[in-house]
Amino acid sequence: MSWVAPPLALYVHMPWCVKKCPYCDFNSHGLRGEPPYATYVDTLLADLDADRVDFGAALENRPIVSVFFGGGTPSLFAPDLIARFLDGARARLVFADACEVTLETNPGTVEHGRFDGYLAAGVNRISFGIQSFDDAKLKRLGRIHSASEAEAAVKSAQDAGFDNINLDLMYALPEQTLPGALNDVDRAVALRPTHISHYQLTLEPNTVFAAHPPPLPDDDAAWAMQEACEAKLADAGYTQYEISAYAQAGRRCQHNLNYWRFGDYLGIGAGAHGKVTDTARNEVSRRWKTRHPNAYLEAAGGPARIGGHAAVAAGELPFEYMLNALRLIDGVPAEDFSARTGLPQARIAAGLVAGRDKGWLENDPHILRTTPLGQRFLNDVIASFLD
Template sequence: MTLTPPPLSLYVHMPWCVRKCPYCDFNSHGVRGTPAYGEYVDALLADLDADLRDMGEALHGRTVGTVFFGGGTPSLFSPELVGRFLDGAKSRLPFAAEAEVTLETNPGTVEHGRFDGYLAAGINRISFGVQSFDNAKLHRLGRIHSAGEAVKAVRSAQDAGLDNINIDLMYALPDQDLAGALDDVDQAVTLAPTHISHYQLTLEPNTAFAANPPPLPDDDAAWTIQEACEVRLADAGFGQYEVSAYARPGRRCAHNLNYWRFGDYLGIGAGAHGKISDVGGVRRRWKTRLPAAYLAAAGQPARVGGDSYVDADDLPFEYMLNALRLIDGVPMADFTERTGLAPDAIAGGLMRARGRGWLVDDPTVLRTTALGQRFLNDVIEAFMS
């Protein structure tokens, strides 16, 4: 199977945070002592070198269009260390002239460096994990910042010259009502970000909340909140382009769009996942999760936690898991271009989904209906092998 190389992104995982939140199932580890931040940046560059050696032919001549520092709390790393990594990455791979470079940031004052420093280092997009502007809700979520600190942090980033800012908000929080969820949206809009991510709190396995569930709104109440918040965001000029993403015109997140369109991405850092299209098909590689093990294996084969090609029978599900999140959908031709499979591979799933009114009846596009968006998990399951 030979695939046309899609756009390429770079994901960089920074695994430490001040304290793990009770709802979080990401590969994050609470700070104990002083983590080896500088040594970790060295390990990231060694990891990138090794991936480039291993996948050289599949990456030859390709340009990085977006970079995303995720975590954990990437802003625990100083601007100088972030800049050292970016300089090293650019010396190894060509970057697009207007590459989008995002840093996830928590609003707590102990969790980020100076924003003008991040801007000088090459960051041009900041994503703030605010989650709520209600101090009682923040406490319940285990967040260590206050609503006031969140407001101050966003304004500080804007004052430093960062004009592409996302605010993460969660809804259907413990004991949250519709008025509280709408107030969170209103306060976020007042800060004039360019992008708002608005997603439902869910109980993920192996988290503190899963072990001791808090009282959450039921499904009907959560749906009412979601619909009302969608209207409020639209009225404020934020267009919904993905299940949980809303943006000002021209400010959609290019990095996440590449994920949802089944593009390629290198994943470096402890627990990072990557996807690369090559002559063997769609290749997924992930790194060992524990920071200590990752550091000990810097640039060595032991840093890789797994490396395999996606089975052709599983590709339709993996593709739909991403593409159907987009409100406008994707051209039908993209399915074959990104997976190497003929349209016949999804004929059964299309028949089931269209028969239930979940997908628009248009042979040129893969796009959910309003009903399909509400039952998106069921739509995607229609394409399981």
């Protein structure tokens, strides 16, 4: 199969949050006074303009298939500012007819009545960072909302007309038990979201939890939670389609699917990362923006907004591709490797043989897919494709 440009998405980073959580390693900054929200939106559009010029023909005739407002806490931005950005982006780029537009939100930062404004602005999918329905666990995680506030926020979004809603949940929380993890899933399912992201709490470098580790369940206990919660979600009609993602039929997150299928995305905003394929130059490049909001604002769409830009070396592409594709439970067609990287399948032959010999990969020449055993040892599977 010939090398073709993959689908193109748009990631928009909103860097502020009310308070930095002790487990969070994202580029987020706790509030110190009122951020310049309106100026930031104008700077986002200037950033987008500059990227369009820089990438030039590599973006031509490529509609935006999804938009994702991440953070930080994007719901700190009022609906009229989200509308200003989306209107500006549509004036600069072609949006696909069924473009998925997701806004991440913290249940503690959204005023009741705002959801209809976000819907009118063009947002059609809401993602709630709930993490747990146990008030003691929420306090330990540094969250600013309670379980009842989370439930009220989800219902408010549904009342406003949102019919595509994700809930983020974590398990293996400090001193969490298996019944506690299952109760979180029960409370989430009772709200009838269309999608649930369920992932293990890990201690990331340069976080408060890394410096002062809380007592976490051991590996065996965490695995028991994962298996039991997977079964409960399946019973409730949520199909696992990625290591940490579960969805009702037809409700898989298109933006994240594009990541996992090694699609392209423009990264706009402080610290945002992007990936663009230029088939005319035989190049996959990554670009990231300067991290601190003040420095990003001062750049005002100029060259200083770029924190770095580099072509992905051919020797790194197999690992980068597998790092994403093998997270998908159903895998990807084997021919997609060449279509998305421009490399022959011979570049991954040795890793495939090793993975199949160990029972980590399905022995099917037409599909790249992990076995259930391979899902347990996914990091080892992916490492076999390092250059």
